[in-house]
Amino acid sequence: MKTHSAEESSFIGITGHRDPWILKKGIEQYPFDAILMVLNAADKHSASFIDHLLPTAVEKGLAIIGMKIPAHGWLSACIGLDLHGKETRWNARGRED
Numbered sequence: 001m002k003t004h005s006a007e008e009s010s011f012i013g014i015t016g017h018r019d020p021w022i023l024k025k026g027i028e029q030y031p032f033d034a035i036l037m038v039l040n041a042a043d044k045h046s047a048s049f050i051d052h053l054l055p056t057a058v059e060k061g062l063a064i065i066g067m068k069i070p071a072h073g074w075l076s077a078c079i080g081l082d083l084h085g086k087e088t089r090w091n092a093r094g095r096e097d
Helices: 020-029 041-045 054-059 071-078
Strands: 013-015 034-038 063-067 089-091 094-096
Touching: 013 020, 013 063, 020 034, 020 054, 034 054, 054 063
Parallel strands: 013 034, 034 063
Antiparallel strands: 089 094
């Protein structure tokens, strides 16, 4: 990866939606300035970005930007809350109809 120069950009970031280990490898190998990562209450119930990626991002001093904060209803469905007027259940693999 070619590093950025001041003429081209001020900061370089990395993002991903599914695998915290790939992002962790990226921030360990390359000099990123920021990371856009999943941060929500449902995170602990799957491949956790909070447990597996956040400590490394903090240690490296990256600007951390959270996404998917409301978890698209995943957490409310897991605990049985009906927010949209219909029955919805989720499991570790996704929605069950």
